Amino acid sequence: MATSLAGLLLRLAALLCLFQCIQAKTITYDWNVTWVNANPDGLADRKVIGINGQWPLPVVEVDKGDRLVVNMYNGLGDKDTSIHWHGMFQNGTNGMDGASMVTQCPVPPGQSFTYNFTINQNGTYWYHCHTNNCYPDGYRQALIVHDKDAYYNDMYDKEYTLTMSDWYHELVEDIKWITLTNPTGAEPVPQAFLMNDTTSTSLPVDAGKTYLLHLINVGAFVAQYIYIEDHSFKVVEIDGVYTEPTEASILYIAVAQRYTILVETKNSTDKNYPIVMVADSELLDTIPSDLQLNSTSWLEYNKDADYPQAVMKVDQSSSLSPIDDTSLVPYDHMELLPDPDITIDVTVIMQDLADGAGYAFFNNISYTKPKVPSLYSVLSSGNYSTNDEIYGEYTHPTVLQKNQVVEIILNNGDTGSHPFHLHGHNFQVIDRAPAYGEHFYDYLNGDPVAYDPSNHEAFPQYPIRRDTIILPPQGYVVLRFVADNPGVWIFHCHIDWHLSQGLAMILVEAPEQIQEQEKVSSQAYDSCRAGGMAYEGNAAANTEDWLDLTGQNKQVDWLPSGFTTKGIVAMVFSCVSAFLGMAFISVYGATGIQAKKKETAVVNEGSASSDR
Incomplete structure (x- = not known):
């Protein structure tokens, strides 16, 4: 009887699996x-990265369990590219993560790359370029995964997706900011802020209904406050x-x-209500007089009614009081993970190096890409794969064992906030x-406050989980996750300017x-060959001696002892001034001599005429 019951259960499970496969x-x-x-802001025409000749880019919508296949051809002509599927765990498909020099070589112009993976997640995500800071040039858009089993499916009538972003009038390649002339490392200030890639948009709604809104910040730098006048939400x-x-x-x-x-x-349709987006001005070193920090879109109840501009609640965006995301409780009530097996304790530092420019660091390491994608080093290294030395000093690597409980302690030695994103996982914010x-x-108003493991608030029983968390200015955040997803995952600040400064490390x-599960396509290796990049070896592309990192890419040297960036800048400009001064003296001096010669020649000529 027990055997018959077991067989029945197995057949039912097989039928369920078959049904799910048919549905997917x-x-x-x-x-x-x-x-x-x-x-998009009506202020400046510019080149942007489009797909099939169109921009804004297509919103990708799939159902949980679907397989997504994207055949991408790089037709840019002058730029490498890739696609990162932000928030996708890529369980078993690490090579589809799209992070250049982490899980693949960048795709050169004229080459193709196929992203092919199954989505066993649900909710709100996005996709963007993850090569050489190219997504501020427009290469980013929403990815929505619908779930027929979502607990709130019967609570709403219609859904919308709203993206928000900062916008620059210059191409990223033309924004020169990691330079001697910008020793403070001040981030480029955007020229506008967009919602759904425009400066205003309307969401048509009916009275007495409930709407599901997916909200995504696809910007490169600035956080946004958002609210709807005279409305609350869940x-x-x-x-x-x-x-x-x-x-x-x-x-x-x-x-x-x-x-x-x-x-x-509301039950009335006599007016439309502003959807208000306010840029966090605390992130900006300077605020140009023509930069509008707030923008208005609308819940459109009545297309014949006025579309009022927002009434700002406060003068300074930092005085707005949003909900604290750490107060949210995950619906599945997953409990606090046990004490960690491994702790990664790092401090964010912003500092100048020997070239006088500003860089970003975890402790004393500014991430510098290796000569071989780190995933490909794993796959070609055999028994050396568990030795973190082979991945290079400047990728700041940590090797994790399967199913370890990992704790990341992030202390902020900087006066700016930083949104940190972990590829391949979400994490508990404890x-x-x-x-x-x-x-x-x-x-x-004081010195940075670091996390003290022996003196902290009680951890929540059901900590919120997410994949991108804000590290407060001069504060700290503590994260936990289980290393249950084999792969090479980058952990980095998602302010794109800070990533380019080196604020990243790999796990x-x-x-x-x-090595057992990951398969890399010949097409992926073709991208490496076409770009003249190695796809075997350690971080220095050495396949003979895996512990010899000679020739690895390195961060810029440290400032010599006793030097400061301010001193270097002063010295450089003094030298420039001296050279210019000498040049002006030479030019004007020579001009004076020529004029004197000409005057003497005229006098002599006059004397000669008199003699005649």
Whole structure:
């Protein structure tokens, strides 16, 4: 009887699996990535990165369980590229993560790369270029994964997706900011802020209905406050993690973060209501007089009614009090992970190097890409794969064993906030200080406050999970996750300017399992060959002696003892001034001599005439 029951259960399980396979489908896109022209803020025409001749880019919508296949051709002509599927775990498909020189070589112009993976997640995500800071040039858009089993499916009538972003009028390649002339490392200030790639948009709504809004900050730098005048809402998901429905009226969304909310509309249709987006001005070193920090879109109840501009609640965006994401409770009530097996303790530092420019560091390492993608070093290294030395000093690698509980302690020695993103995982946020709202910038009046493992608040029983978290100015955050997804995953600040300064490190998770399960296509190696890049060896592309890192890419040298960037800048400009002064003296001196010669020649000529 027991055997018959077991057999029945196995057949039922097989039928369920077959049913799920039948329900799942393959979504295929053929994308030619090219330059197009756009003017989303109405202030400046510029080149942007489009797909199949179009910009804004297509919103990708799939169902949980679907296979996504994107055949990408690089038609840019002058730029390498890739696609990172932000928030996708890529379990078993690490090579599809799209992070250049981490999981693949960048795709050169004229080459193709096929991204092919199954999506067993749900919620709000996005995709963007992950090569040489190219996504501020427009290469980013929403990725929505629908879930027929989402607990809130019967709570809403219609859904919308809203992206928010900062916008630059110059191409990234033309923004020269890691230079001697910018020793403070001040980030480039955008010229505008967009919602759904325009300066204003309207969401048509009916009275007495409920709407599901997917909110995504696809910007490169600036966090945004967002609220809807005279409306509150319920948060039901962040970064792909369902939450207990939680009432809120204001959100603070850093770059790369996502929220899904439920908004109930009013019973009256006599007016339209502003959807207000306010840039966090505390992140900007300077605020140009023509930069508008707030923008207005609308819940459109009545297309014949006025579209009022927002009434700002405060003068300074930092005084807005959004909901604290660490107060949210995951819907599945996953409990606090046990004490860690391994702890990674790093401090964010912004500092100048010997070239006089500003760089970013975890402790004393500014991430510098290796000569071989780190995943390919894993695959070609055999027994050396578990030795973190082979991945190079300047990728700041940590090798993790499968299923270890990992704790990351992030201390901030900088006066700016940083949104940190972990590829391949979400993590529990178990502690952070200071909190959101009016206390967010409290530590700026004193020295940085580091996390003290022997003196901290009690950890929550059900910590919130997400894949992108804000590290407060001069504060700290503590994260935990389980290393249950073999792969090479980069952990980095998602302010794209800070990533280019080196604020990143890699986690090499279960390398022996990576070797067993990961398969790299010949097409991927073709990209390496076409770009003249190595795809075997350690970080220095050495396949003979795996512990010899001679020739690895290195960060810029440290400033000589006793030198400061201010001193170097002063010396350089003094030298420039001296050279210019000598040049002017030479030019004007020579001009004076020539004039004197000419005057003497005229006098002599006159005397000669008189003699005649």
